[in-house]
Amino acid sequence: MTNSLASKPPARYIALIPAAGVGARMGATSPKQYLQLGGKPMLRHTLDAFVSSPLISHTYVVVSADDPIIDSIIPAQGVTVLRHGGASRMDSVRNGLLALHGILHEDDWVLVHDAARPGLDAELIERLIVETGEHPAGGLLALPVVDTVKRCVADEVATVARDGLWLAQTPQMFRYHLLYRALDAATDPSMITDDASAVEALGLAPKLVEGHPRNLKVTLPADILIAEMYLAAYAPQVQPASHTQPN
Ligand SMILES: Nc1ccn([C@@H]2O[C@H](COP(=O)(O)OP(=O)(O)OP(=O)(O)O)[C@@H](O)[C@H]2O)c(=O)n1
Numbered sequence: 001m002t003n004s005l006a007s008k009p010p011a012r013y014i015a016l017i018p019a020a021g022v023g024a025r026m027g028a029t030s031p032k033q034y035l036q037l038g039g040k041p042m043l044r045h046t047l048d049a050f051v052s053s054p055l056i057s058h059t060y061v062v063v064s065a066d067d068p069i070i071d072s073i074i075p076a077q078g079v080t081v082l083r084h085g086g087a088s089r090m091d092s093v094r095n096g097l098l099a100l101h102g103i104l105h106e107d108d109w110v111l112v113h114d115a116a117r118p119g120l121d122a123e124l125i126e127r128l129i130v131e132t133g134e135h136p137a138g139g140l141l142a143l144p145v146v147d148t149v150k151r152c153v154a155d156e157v158a159t160v161a162r163d164g165l166w167l168a169q170t171p172q173m174f175r176y177h178l179l180y181r182a183l184d185a186a187t188d189p190s191m192i193t194d195d196a197s198a199v200e201a202l203g204l205a206p207k208l209v210e211g212h213p214r215n216l217k218v219t220l221p222a223d224i225l226i227a228e229m230y231l232a233a234y235a236p237q238v239q240p241a242s243h244t245q246p247n
């Protein structure tokens with residue numbers, strides 16, 4: 001009898017970038033993932049981060065079927081385009097996973113990362129992978145809430161207790177078989193605004209790993225200046241001896 005453990009390939013870390021949005025809240029004339037930021041298209045920052053990470057075996061980017069820009073901005077190696085964008089972020093991720101059926105191994109780790117988060121770097125990728133470890137429910141970068149939170153419904157305002165509240169970032173990483181099953185079981189895409197919520201709907205608890213404000217999602221016009229500032233501050237560059245990186 002073949003020892004199934006011996007025949008199992010070692011699990012890889014694979015990046016999957018949903019990049020088929022239109023950027024309606026940005027109000028730009030082109031999809032925000034292609035806006036110039038820090039000297040290159042926003043999406044290219046994310047692709048370069050994953051290609052530069054020694055932990056990532058390959059990167060897949062999910063774009064709209066008729067995306068006219070992607071082929072002109074992807075790096076020469078390490079990235080494959082999947083023209084399977086869907087009507088929602090969840091649909092784009094699910095379509096991407098479906099397209100990789102038979103290509104990825106069941107136990108491969110899939111790191112799903114928004115194209116709209118250009119501040120990701122190899123250090124944050126490593127932090128997520130190391131701190132998530134083999135956690136069966138996966139993990140995600142997130143930031144603890146530091147402001148008071150209000151809920152306002154029909155002019156009724158109430159304070160939401162913030163202890164234990166976190167703001168989810170990406171990447172969010174899960175074994176391929178788990179994320180595939182979780183998104184396949186999801187019935188209402190409007191309730192699944194991140195990948196972890198689909199896994200939670202199965203009754204599992206992904207691990208929260210502290211991210212960084214530089215990993216913000218560029219959603220509104222005001223986010224561009226903030227993203228540019230962080231990209232300038234954290235860009236990999238040769239520093240004069242006296243320069244100190246911000247904490
Ligand atoms: N149908 C969609 C919608 C979103 N995304 C991706 O999901 C990420 C996070 O979504 P968001 O920030 O909401 O981007 P948009 O949907 O483009 O923005 P908006 O909601 O303002 O239109 C982005 O990288 C976006 O490209 C996607 O792949 N497919």
Ligand SMILES: C[C@](O)(CO)[C@H](O)COP(=O)(O)O
Binds near residue numbers: 089167168169194
């Ligand atoms: C996945 C996400 O970035 C986690 O905070 C967020 O849910 C994406 O939301 P969006 O409305 O699709 O930008």
